Amino acid sequence: QVQLVQSGAEVKRPGSSVKVSCTASGGTFSSYTISWLRQAPGQGLEWMGRIIPFVPKANYARKFQGRVTITADTSTNTAYMELSSLRSEDTAVYYCARTLGDPNYFDPWGQGTLVTVSS
Amino acid sequence: SNGLTQPPSVSVAPGKTASISCGGSNIGSSSVHWYQQKPGQAPVLVIYYNSERPSGIPERFAGSNSGNTATLTISRVEAGDEADYYCQVWDGSRDHVFGTGTKVTVL
Numbered sequence: 001q002v003q004l005v006q007s008g009a010e011v012k013r014p015g016s017s018v019k020v021s022c023t024a025s026g027g028t029f030s031s032y033t034i035s036w037l038r039q040a041p042g043q044g045l046e047w048m049g050r051i052i053p054f055v056p057k058a059n060y061a062r063k064f065q066g067r068v069t070i071t072a073d074t075s076t077n078t079a080y081m082e083l084s085s086l087r088s089e090d091t092a093v094y095y096c097a098r099t100l101g102d103p104n105y106f107d108p109w110g111q112g113t114l115v116t117v118s119s
Numbered sequence: 120s121n122g123l124t125q126p127p128s129v130s131v132a133p134g135k136t137a138s139i140s141c142g143g144s145n146i147g148s149s150s151v152h153w154y155q156q157k158p159g160q161a162p163v164l165v166i167y168y169n170s171e172r173p174s175g176i177p178e179r180f181a182g183s184n185s186g187n188t189a190t191l192t193i194s195r196v197e198a199g200d201e202a203d204y205y206c207q208v209w210d211g212s213r214d215h216v217f218g219t220g221t222k223v224t225v226l
Binding site for chain 1: 149150152154161162163164167168173205207208209213214215216217218219220
């Protein structure tokens, strides 16, 4: 049974960066694809990008291209999402999720990490 | 398929059937996935590839997809089905797109 555990909540200043981690247990991490998604308060879901850890190769959503970097460390079964040039609109819960199938679907999801951007 | 439209809310009595639509141009040519999200929790996959159920999801959850509308149907609705539901597709080029979300209320 795959489980994804994310790092804790963060408070960041506008213009700074945040790096969120997602550690997997169960299964073979290097064979997964991991996606990052986010959900602003009271809003819907947005896909940010994904990584295939064993390659490693990342793909990013158009909206976040140039501002997000997704990496993975197969020695610790951990994926990371770093978002730069933070603004208040980036306040959201960020999720990682195992990414399956073609076309992709997401299962399971991590518990979520709240990132608050405030001056 | 960009801009997937879902009704903001659906209300249903216990034991009845809830239908949640997901509208998009020619969505029937795409594979649609559905997620359930309860307050304060991460989303959970309930339907993938239009009508497949993951292990552990009750048979009461069913999906269909044709033309410009995909539909998630929940039969014999229970209080525990009260949640937000989102549809999701691959836009065919680069991005995954989610629907606007539907809040299901069990009366």
